[in-house]
Amino acid sequence: MKRVCATLLAGFLLIVTTYALADRSADVGAKRHVLIYTPHRIMTPEERARAAAQTAAGQTIPLWSYSIKAYDGNTYSGSMVGRAPFAHGHRTTTIPTYVIPVTLTFADTGTVFDPTQPDHCAANSDSVLNLILQSPLIHNTAFTINGVDVGTTQYLDAFQRSNFWTYVAGTPYHAVFSTSPTVLPAVQVTVPTTEGSTQSGVCGVFGQMNFDWWDNLVQTQIIPSLASSGVGPANFPQFLFDSVVMYLNGDPTQCCVLGYHNSMQNNGVFQTYSVNNYDTSGAFGEDTSVMSHELGEWLDDPNGVNPVPVWGDMGQQSGCQNNLEVGDPMSPGGVSATNSYSILMPNGVTYSLQELAYFSWFYGGSSFGAGGFYSDNGTLKGFAKPCPPGGTN
């Protein structure tokens, strides 16, 4: 709680609680800490109003707003991606999506991490790009969540349908990425020695680079440069790494961020984006778990500031947290139990998908979610407890 307050005052909230990574290999050396990172700009009321107006004008991705009285008696308002499940009508919202592979060349060794090229350390020796496109994040799969058949769809749509199952059961409500997203040519980035280095993994190497340097590059150069390719506030760019992680505050010892989602002002318009690593080095052993975490959070908290009653002591958060980040309370390896999905896809690859917390877990009351649960794989059976001390009912 102390840290939350301090960071709120700083105007920049880091969700950096770690979850212990299983010791993958002696080659990795000391046990690393994986950081699930959500940079939060605190939006002013004026920015919120401007974003809402931009959304209404069709300048942004589809967003819907809600206002709900939570278990603590307070009313909270926020916005999510897609169309309102509480509205009268239901239909599919397809989020225009760009998948943007990022080829990172580390200057220290000249090692190139190219997600578009076959990777002998990856499943099927396939490219990371192909593996993502065939993953249940993009490829439709039959999902039974909490004992409820929520349909054959992408994981995050299945999550969102189950999240609001009371309202969308049996309806064509969907919030999906195109199953054939626009894949842009790889963005070529050289990581100078001052901003990153190559490290040994279990299978080959992985890169680690300065988060601040990278994110500044994304916002000031890469996204603006992709405008001519169609990338803009009305769509969702997802940057994809092959075995490259990030460290915080310019300090390599504050490693490792495997993915994040963020928002920015793109020519004055609200723009969301996400950056995710697909690890083939074996140092982290993560495939789509972190990506499912980040995209789930983007879906339900696209600007990172949807307020909720303060929760904590859950998942990766050993302290307290006050936003609707559906992945954080359920991060595996954290302070509480979780139950990830393992999904075997037609390409023969088994993908890991993180369990995500429901809207009702944050705000309380009877669950809107599938099966009456408060998370999408049966772990949470009651809603959050106030933090401190946190935990769950």
Add this chain to the structure above:
Amino acid sequence: MFIVRSLLRLVAILVALVAGPAAVADTLVAIASPAAQRATDMIHWNTLGPDQTVLPATFSVTSTGGVKDSVALTGPNSVLSLVCATTPANCSWTGSTVGFAVHDTLLWTSDAGNLGNGPVTLTFAKPVAGTGAFIQADLPGQFTARLDLYNNATLLGTFSVASDAKGDAVYIGAMDTTAASITSAKFSLTACAALCTDFAVDTVYVTSASVASTTTTLTSSANPAHFGGSVTFTATVTSTAGTPTGTVTFKDGATTLGTGTLSAGKATFATSKLAVGSHSITASYAGAVDFAASTSAVLTETISTATTSTTLTSSANPAHFGSSVTFTATVTSTAGTPTGTVTFKDGATTLGTGTLSAGKATFATSKLAVGSHSITASYAGAVDFAASTSATLVEVIQ
């Protein structure tokens, strides 16, 4: 001067040719329900495809009457939305569905992004007299539906209907009672919780021909009337467009008394069964193909008690002192057989009472004194029957 007059005449002729016959101002009235719309044609959106069919910005739709009308939206990617696929629990149109029937297919102006594609403009293949539909905002909460009716570019009229606070669907419709002059209809929302361009339109009801307004007046043959007496109500239905035909329903308050068929614009209904008291009688014309329904003003019919007549007879007159004499009072009415009691008097002295049975009451006595007695029988009256007293019967006791 001749030239000037000729030129003026020529100009007048040209103006007349351009303007055509003098136009009659259109009279548009709001219609509050499909029944009142008296539709002769309908547009069902399911003819365009199954649930979730994505629509272009403009398209044609064929009505049940085979008329090919055109529809324009603000943009493409609106969809058809089935109110409920199979059961109310399996409903893509959640929340209140008041006004929307299960299995109805809606034209939903929802687009694939953040915007709606409303308004919905319906252009008829040939002018119609009226149209209307149930309409509901996408997002819950109160909204105001609006209907603009045009004759080509000319706005004929604008109608608005506000929903309840929940945002239940409302029927918004209108009728041109003058002529079938509506060439297009624009459905929209003017106020809503959010995103007023995003709403759904159910089946569109179309009235092809003009329906003339009518006026119904009501008269009574007897007012006030006595209970049991026949009263004939006459409804006269008139219209500037001709002589209406059809039926008229006569009601006493909310109770239907009966119906009559119009003949030369008049329908009658006779009854002798109205109870004593005041009755609020109305006559409602059901309307016909070319004539709108109308209801008369309330006629207050007063029914008073029925008159009665009491006659008195004696079993023995003259009679011997001490012998029994039976007086029989017979009470009659044209409205039926009265019930109640009869009081027998000797002058001002009450001898006794008898209860009417089949209109007769008797009183027997052997105590009359010698001499003449002025006997009368007085019927006290009942709910529906007035009181009456017999003529004096002079009973002689010897």
